[in-house]
Amino acid sequence: MAIDYTQKIPNNVNLADDRTLQRALEQWQPNFITWWDDVGPENSRNNEVYLRTATSVDPQGWAVFDYVKMRDYRWGIFLNPADAERQIHFGDHKGEKAWQDVPGEHRANLRRIIVTQGDTEPASVEQQRHLGLTAPSLYDLRNLFQVNVEEGRHLWAMVYLLQKFFGRDGREEAGALLERTSGDANNPRILGAFNEKTPDWLAFFMFTYFTDRDGKFQLAALAESAFDPLARTTKFMLTEEAHHMFVGESGVSRVLQRTAQVMNELKTDDPALVRAAGAIDLGTIQRYLNFHYSVTIDLFGADQSSNAATFYSSGLKGRFEEGKRTDDHVLKGQTYKVLEVQNGQLAEKDVPMLNALNEVLRDDFIKDSIAGIGRWNKVLEKAGLAQRLVAPHKAFNRKIGALAGIRVSPEGRVVSDGEWKAKEREWLPSPADFAFVASLMGPVLEPGKFAGWIAPPAMGINKNPVDFEYVRFG
Numbered sequence: 001m002a003i004d005y006t007q008k009i010p011n012n013v014n015l016a017d018d019r020t021l022q023r024a025l026e027q028w029q030p031n032f033i034t035w036w037d038d039v040g041p042e043n044s045r046n047n048e049v050y051l052r053t054a055t056s057v058d059p060q061g062w063a064v065f066d067y068v069k070m071r072d073y074r075w076g077i078f079l080n081p082a083d084a085e086r087q088i089h090f091g092d093h094k095g096e097k098a099w100q101d102v103p104g105e106h107r108a109n110l111r112r113i114i115v116t117q118g119d120t121e122p123a124s125v126e127q128q129r130h131l132g133l134t135a136p137s138l139y140d141l142r143n144l145f146q147v148n149v150e151e152g153r154h155l156w157a158m159v160y161l162l163q164k165f166f167g168r169d170g171r172e173e174a175g176a177l178l179e180r181t182s183g184d185a186n187n188p189r190i191l192g193a194f195n196e197k198t199p200d201w202l203a204f205f206m207f208t209y210f211t212d213r214d215g216k217f218q219l220a221a222l223a224e225s226a227f228d229p230l231a232r233t234t235k236f237m238l239t240e241e242a243h244h245m246f247v248g249e250s251g252v253s254r255v256l257q258r259t260a261q262v263m264n265e266l267k268t269d270d271p272a273l274v275r276a277a278g279a280i281d282l283g284t285i286q287r288y289l290n291f292h293y294s295v296t297i298d299l300f301g302a303d304q305s306s307n308a309a310t311f312y313s314s315g316l317k318g319r320f321e322e323g324k325r326t327d328d329h330v331l332k333g334q335t336y337k338v339l340e341v342q343n344g345q346l347a348e349k350d351v352p353m354l355n356a357l358n359e360v361l362r363d364d365f366i367k368d369s370i371a372g373i374g375r376w377n378k379v380l381e382k383a384g385l386a387q388r389l390v391a392p393h394k395a396f397n398r399k400i401g402a403l404a405g406i407r408v409s410p411e412g413r414v415v416s417d418g419e420w421k422a423k424e425r426e427w428l429p430s431p432a433d434f435a436f437v438a439s440l441m442g443p444v445l446e447p448g449k450f451a452g453w454i455a456p457p458a459m460g461i462n463k464n465p466v467d468f469e470y471v472r473f474g
């Protein structure tokens with residue numbers, strides 16, 4: 001399980017025994033570094049960052065913390081240990097041995113799944129590349145960089161699979177992952193949410209809360225895969241993903257804490273007064289939440305999808321926590337409820353569950369997301385405020401599936417184009433909201449100091465104090 005760091009590419013997959021693969025990856029490595037230099041964290045080259053690096057994949061001792069220049073970070077290939085007896089536990093191949101190689105008939109679909117997942121990893125680094133210039137503290141700057149290097153490693157995880165198991169096409173896809181760019185007009189990233197901007201730190205915290213959580217659910221579904229190397233690599237990625245969601249959840253909590261403090265000090269809920277005091281008003285936070293939530297639930301895909309059925313039945317992608325479910329794990333003849341518009345109103349209808357597995361995963365994500373919004377509301381409750389954040393309706397602001405193009409209010413009421421236009425600025429962040437939040441951004445780089453719109457964290461990283469020098473500038 002230990003990771004070999006004496007190799008050019010750290011790994012726990014005996015890369016040295018596979019010369020062809022080693023050569024292919026060593027050829028890809030300089031292109032990765034060029035990509036990092038070109039579109040990775042801006043102006044960060046000389047920074048020494050207090051980062052954690054994986055040393056082994058067992059849950060106890062996998063992380064070591066030290067100062068690292070990010071472009072010297074030891075990106076590598078880390079798989080969870082193999083279980084020689086592992087069986088496929090869902091779909092038409094249930095009970096057969098898990099695959100150590102890619103079956104010919106599933107090759108195209110598996111490649112597509114791996115490329116789509118792989119594409120999101122560098123995309124988020126690109127989306128976040130300017131944020132280091134406006135960090136609200138050294139603590140936050142370090143967390144941003146930790147997320148960035150780990151998304152880079154997730155790219156390595158997918159590139160390993162492409163290069164080891166998909167021959168020439170895999171090598172081409174690995175190259176293309178470094179060529180597409182988030183938001184690029186001609187060669188954008190594959191999925192919509194990964195072409196949106198992450199313009200400020202409130203957006204970053206919402207992104208890491210919601211969109212990295214999409215990552216968690218996708219990875220968890222892939223961790224069930226019959227293709228064992230994919231299952232093992234995504235299991236290890238999930239342990240890294242947990243930190244990304246922590247950054248988002250605690251980040252928004254700290255923003256709320258500061259906002260509540262200002263509201264209590266001024267005894268006001270007037271957004272203009274809250275803003276004048278340099279905090280972010282709750283309405284703006286709610287609108288950011290509405291945006292990131294709706295854009296992220298689109299990532300799960302169309303509510304009815306024959307691809308989703310094929311991926312499940314052929315064993316490529318399971319459900320979240322497939323092993324804990326007590327049904328037959330084949331799902332033929334079962335149904336699931338999806339939404340559609342009937343007579344101008346949203347209504348549920350039953351459809352074959354296999355075709356609705358995107359919706360099943362989306363609903364699992366929604367449950368998990370709403371639980372965290374509840375924890376955010378505890379911050380408001382503790383501060384004695386009556387206001388609460390809420391998740392918008394599943395049909396709000398959707399661009400994918402049966403709900404795309406239907407105008408629905410955050411409460412779930414179908415509305416006219418006119419009402420949508422009139423209310424859009426109450427429901428989604430407006431240019432004025434973005435401009436206001438941008439006006440608060442500015443680097444705070446003295447250890448232990450925090451920007452005025454965010455409270456300090458309760459504790460530091462790896463038991464260090466909050467005023468620890470998490471980033472040293474060269």
Ligand SMILES: [Fe+2]
Binds near residue numbers: 121150151154215
């Ligand atoms: Fe990731």
Ligand SMILES: [Fe+2]
Binds near residue numbers: 151212215241244
């Ligand atoms: Fe992530």
